[in-house]
Every structure is written in structure tokens, then in C-alpha cells.
Amino acid sequence: xxxxxxxTMQQVQHVAALxxxxxxxxxxxxxxxDLQAILHHVDKLSEVDVTGVKPLTSPHSHCSRLxxxxxxxxxxxxxxxxxxxxxxxxxxxxxxxxxxxxDA
Amino acid sequence: MSDHCETVCEIVSAxxxxxxxxxxxxxxxxxxxATSDEKLGCFQDTREDTARAxxxxxxxxxxxGEAVGPLAGVPIAxxxxxxxxxxxxxxxSRILENFIxxxxxxxxxxxxxxxxxxxxxxxxxxxxxxxxxxxxxFGPVRNPWDPDRVPGGSSGGSAAAVAAGFVxxxxxxxxxxxxxxPAAFCGITGLKPTGGRVSRWGLVSFxxxxxxxxxxxxxxxxAALLLQVMAGQDPxxxxxxxxxxxxxxxxxQAPLEGLRIGIPTEHISDxxxxxxxxxxxxxxxxxxxxxxxxxxxRLKTTDLGIAxxxxxxxxxxxxxxxxxDGIRYGRRADDSGDGLEALYAASRSEGLGPEARxxxxxxxxxxxxxxxxxYYKRALQVRRxxxxxxxxxxxxxxxxxxxxxPSVAFKFGSHADPISMYLCxxxxxxxxxxxxxxxxxxxxxxxxxxxxxPVGVQLQGPVLGEDILLRxxxxxxxxxxxxxxxPTLA
Numbered sequence: 288x289x290x291x292x293x294x295t296m297q298q299v300q301h302v303a304a305l306x307x308x309x310x311x312x313x314x315x316x317x318x319x320x321d322l323q324a325i326l327h328h329v330d331k332l333s334e335v336d337v338t339g340v341k342p343l344t345s346p347h348s349h350c351s352r353l354x355x356x357x358x359x360x361x362x363x364x365x366x367x368x369x370x371x372x373x374x375x376x377x378x379x380x381x382x383x384x385x386x387x388x389x390d391a
Numbered sequence: 392m393s394d395h396c397e398t399v400c401e402i403v404s405a406x407x408x409x410x411x412x413x414x415x416x417x418x419x420x421x422x423x424x425a426t427s428d429e430k431l432g433c434f435q436d437t438r439e440d441t442a443r444a445x446x447x448x449x450x451x452x453x454x455x456g457e458a459v460g461p462l463a464g465v466p467i468a469x470x471x472x473x474x475x476x477x478x479x480x481x482x483x484s485r486i487l488e489n490f491i492x493x494x495x496x497x498x499x500x501x502x503x504x505x506x507x508x509x510x511x512x513x514x515x516x517x518x519x520x521x522x523x524x525x526x527x528x529f530g531p532v533r534n535p536w537d538p539d540r541v542p543g544g545s546s547g548g549s550a551a552a553v554a555a556g557f558v559x560x561x562x563x564x565x566x567x568x569x570x571x572x573p574a575a576f577c578g579i580t581g582l583k584p585t586g587g588r589v590s591r592w593g594l595v596s597f598x599x600x601x602x603x604x605x606x607x608x609x610x611x612x613x614a615a616l617l618l619q620v621m622a623g624q625d626p627x628x629x630x631x632x633x634x635x636x637x638x639x640x641x642x643x644q645a646p647l648e649g650l651r652i653g654i655p656t657e658h659i660s661d662x663x664x665x666x667x668x669x670x671x672x673x674x675x676x677x678x679x680x681x682x683x684x685x686x687x688x689r690l691k692t693t694d695l696g697i698a699x700x701x702x703x704x705x706x707x708x709x710x711x712x713x714x715x716d717g718i719r720y721g722r723r724a725d726d727s728g729d730g731l732e733a734l735y736a737a738s739r740s741e742g743l744g745p746e747a748r749x750x751x752x753x754x755x756x757x758x759x760x761x762x763x764x765x766y767y768k769r770a771l772q773v774r775r776x777x778x779x780x781x782x783x784x785x786x787x788x789x790x791x792x793x794x795x796x797p798s799v800a801f802k803f804g805s806h807a808d809p810i811s812m813y814l815c816x817x818x819x820x821x822x823x824x825x826x827x828x829x830x831x832x833x834x835x836x837x838x839x840x841x842x843x844x845p846v847g848v849q850l851q852g853p854v855l856g857e858d859i860l861l862r863x864x865x866x867x868x869x870x871x872x873x874x875x876x877x878p879t880l881a
Contacts, residue, residue: 299752306709306755307716308748309736321749321809322756328810329698332769335776342771343778345600346826346854347587347630354629366493372723381718384731 294319294326399465399559399613400640406464407453413446413464417508420466424511424557427880431533433552435471435481437511442466445508460506462620467502468561470549471512472519473604474593475499482595483517483527483545486715486722486742496593497625498562498604505620510558513548517744518712519564519597521545522572522815525803526746534576535878537842540800543573543815546607550577553607555880560617561607566597567700568796568819570605571831575795575847578833578876580864581607582614583819585855586826587632589618590625598707599630601700601823610874611832611864615640618857632855642858643865647681650863651788652850653688658793658818666837667794667846674834674848674867675792681866685792688784692777696821697813699777702757702770703824709754712747715739749809778825785827785853790863793818795831795847799839818849828852832864833873845876 299319303310310318345351364377373380395401396416405411421439428434449464469475472482474492476499481487495503502509516526524532524547532547534540535555542551546563550573553561563570565583574581582605589604596602606617619639625631654675659668675685717723717738724737743751757766784791796815806812822829829851836843852860868874 298756302752302756302759305759306751307713307732307735307739308743308751309733309740310748318749318752322753324808324810325701325749325753325813326756328813329701329766329770331698332695332702332766332773335695335769335773337769337772337776340772340775342768343775344771345586345630346774346778346824347600351630352633355626362493367719370490370493370720372717372721379719382726382728382731382734 294323397556397559398609399462399616400610402465402559403461403463406449407459409453413449413508414443416464417442417446417466417510420510420558423555427555428557430538430881431535431551431555432530433513433532433548433555433557434468435512435514435529435548436479438478438509442508442510449506449508460504461616462502463506464508465506465560466508466510466558468511468513468549468552468558469499469509470515470546470561470563472515472564472595473498473562474595475509475512478512480512480595481529482519483515483529484742484744484747485528486739488722490721494593497590497627498621499593501621513546513552513561515548516545517747518595518708519545519566519569520708520746520750522568522812523806524548526744528744531803534800535880536578536844537800538881540802540844541576543576543796543800545569547573549607550574550579550581553577553579553609554878556877559609560613562604563607564594564602564604565823566601567704567823568816570607571795571819571829571847571849572815574607574831576800576845578845578847578878579607579609580611580614580830580832580874581605582618582830582861583822583828584618584622584857585632585828586823587630588828588855588857589621590628590631592625592627596711598704599711600707601704603823611830611861611868612640612643614830615643615861615865618861638858643862645862647678647683647863647866650683650790652678652683652685652790652792652863653784653788654685654792655690655693656687657690657693660797662797663794664798664837667797670835670837670846671792671794671848677867677870678792678863681870688788688791690780690784690791692780693817693821695773695777696824697817699770699773699824700816700820701753701813702766703774705750705754706758706767707754709751709758712751715742717742774824777821781821781825781827781853789852789859791851793849795819795849799837799844799846822851827854828857828860830860830864832867833876835873836876
């Protein structure tokens, strides 16, 4: 990992796009600074010798198990639709997904 | 109301023997909330009508001579990230401001069945991310011992509500210290059970490999009772433990003679607040007087905890919080006409506060192409080292003892730098990383700016070691009276 190099504005913008966050330039600068400081602290992990150490994704090994493959009653459609911010009939309404190129 | 109705065990005893009623217990608590919560802000919402109906149902059963559950008539508050059918679960976030839970969490079901009275939901840091409850979109919570100071976090409302006497018990969630740290700051008992001990079904996920629901109480005995009700395998949570139930109150009575307790030398740091280390040494003396063998041990990975946590926690959070996109539930921004992707981003940016955004950004970065191995994979390898060191230590000692937090409760705004806030959890995060259990109990006060502020010690135990952990905490509380101190509300 080495020492964190400075995050560029392009990197911060790229991460914000991946995270589906619309940030103003000011917010980008502030959050970039914070990330830099946190990553600097995290850099101490790079000093640890992890040669041959197997990653541990979860400590729940004492209880993780496979689920029985059985159908369970789902939530009622109305319950689910009532939670949605916008609906049309029995559907959740969303803006147009495909833009351009189509013949619609 | 009788003075003997402050703890969970006292209430159950008084209600079931007819010395008082569930209704009288509830009305007294509602009166205290009405008098003092405006200043403290513990509650996001109280549900007085449904709580009265639940209390009346318990009273009717008792009057009819029917059997009641082990928590009959006990008022309880929930952190606002645990689902109760038909109630909001905002997680302290604007993005879930209008969300109504379509089902009960497993803990909600189990507490209902046990006869508890669900009294309301408490404020927390947004999506349980924080150590001060300053990051709640609906307003901060104040510490009952000094309203100029934070109650800790993220479960600050639940901790302050018990400390203020609004409820005898409440639920929190602990991903890096969010039960133990506010318990220490508020002078009460806070238990983080073993990862998997209590079902997470119906707890809004932050970092599932570390999230765990647990109780705030005045005593370890009450914590044992609540844990017994909540623990156990749940078919809806495949990481819930398949082992036997915990022993409850009956498992607390055996003397501590011969118990081996280690004090990690890394926890007795010069960087701790003045008085914290002395309080731990005093607690160690109490355990020695109870027949325990107390000795220093090394926990060399302590210093890696926060660094490891701030890769793993944000990585899991960035993935979990991706579900909040304004489409199926939660807040949706006005449609700008720029398509679906723009709507996701606008809804998330409107709905999520600064700390949640920070962690999502951090998590997205460490999981992104080119950085995954350097950050995420390496943190998982360090996690293995932390886990293995704990396992090794618990073959040498039964429990660990140290400060819960390096400091006492701090003033609002004093930890504006994220790193300084994160370091509050340096002694608690490793138990979440390793999946072990821990409890914070009061061990005295430290005079700070003319106010006596509570200080907590943390006892830590191995995977599924809650019985011995709570037995030690209970025996400590039988020998001392630190846990009986209560703040005077202005």
C-alpha cells in the first residue's frame, strides 16, 4: 500500500460518481481533505507484515450456515408499494432509464 | 411510585407480585420524559398510546391469573435503527425520515413476547456512524450528567434515556463501540454481545460483519435478563449463533474465585484522560478482592484497530447504503429530467449527512479498482491477526479489563476533526473486528470543570463468553455502588 499519495480532485470526483453522490466543488474539496487524513491514519496497516496471512472476511465462522432452500411468504405487494415514493398502478415509477439511441 | 422500581428485575418482581402495575410503571416513566426530555432530546418519538395498550394487556393478564413473560411490564426504548412494525425507523437520517417499518425486527418480536412495553425510539448518529450523537439529522442528544457534553454515540439517545431514568433499559447497536462508549459516558451498563449472539434481522445494516444489537441497563443482572430474551438462533439471520441460550440471571451467582483477568498494557496509555487509568486500577483491586487473579497482558494489535476498522466499516457501509437510492423507499429528490442516475445521486445527496457521505466515499475508494488489495484485502489480513491475538489471549486469561474510552464525555463540537472522533473507539473496535463480546460498567467519576463525570471500565470476553463476562460485572456491582449513582436533572 505504501504511503498514500495526495488524492487529486479527479479521483475524488470519480469516487463520488461511483458512490452516486452529487457533491458541489466545495464539498468535494472538504471531503477530499478528510479522506486524505483518514487514509494517512490507515497507512499504518502497510507497516504490518501480513505475508501468508489469510484474509478474515467475517468473524461469524462459529455460526454461519446455509439457509434451507424453502419458500417463505413475502411481504404483500401493497405493503411494498406503499413504501415507494412514487408509483403508477402496481409499479414503482422511475425516470426514463434508457436515454438517446432508441426509437421511443 | 416505589423507590424499588428502578431496575428491570425490580419492575418485573413488583409487577408480577402485584405490588404495582405495568400501567403505573409506564405512567411514571412517561411523566419523567414529559418533564425532562425536552432538554436532553433522547427520544425521536414516544408511542404513548400503543405503550399504554401494551401495559394494560400485561395488567389484564396478571389480573386474570395468566402467565406473563420474563419482562412483564418493563418499559423499553429502541435505538431508531431497529424496526417496529408500523413505526418509523429513521436511523437519524433525512433519507429515511418518512420510512415506516413493514415488519418487526426479531428482537422486537422477542421483547413483545416477553411482555416488555415498547415505549419509543431514541436518537442516534446517522446510520449509527459516530461517537457523540451530534450526527443525528433531527438534533443532538445531551448528556444527563452535564448538558454541555455529548452522551457518546452512536446509541446516545438510548444511553442517555437510561441514565436519566426515562426507561430502565433500552436497545442500542454496536459496530465499533456504539453501545459501550455511550454507556461509559452516561454512567450505565452497556453490553455488546458476541457477533451473532443476537439476530440482526430488522436492524438497519451498517457493517454486518461487526454490527450487533445489545442492551443498556443500570445493572449487569438486567443485561443478563435482556440478553437471555433476545439471544438465540434466528432462521432469518444466517449469522445468528446456533449454540445454546445464555444462562441469564441464574448464571451470575457463582463467586469469581480463581478467575483470570488480564489488563492489556496498551490500554493503560499516557494518552488517556487524567484519572481514567487510576479508575481502572481501582476496579482491578475490586476484582482482586473478589479472588480474581489480575495481571498485565499484551494486546499488541490494539494500535491497529482504528485503522483496520476505518477500512472495513466504510467498505461494508458503502455497499449497504447503496440501497438508499430514492427509488423503492425513503426520500426521493425532485426529478430534474436528467434520468435515473441523476435521480439516485440527487436523492442521496439531499438525504445523507456529512458523516454518512464521508464513510460512503471512503468505503467506495478502498473497494475501487486498483485499491482493493492495498486497503480492503490488507485490512482483512490485519483483522485475522487481531482475531488470532484475541484467541491466543483467551487461552491465557478468562477476561480482559481496561478503560472503555480514553476520556470522559467531551463537549459539543470539541471533536470536529473526524480522526479525533474515531479514536474514541480505540479500545472498543477490536472486539467488533474479532467478533468477541464486551461490557462497559461504571467505575466512578472524574471531576472535570467542576462536574463529576462518569468513567467506565470495559470487561471483554471471548466468543460466546457472555455468561462469565456478565457474572464478573454482576459480582463487581454487588461489591461496589458506582452503578447506583444517578445524575440530577436540571
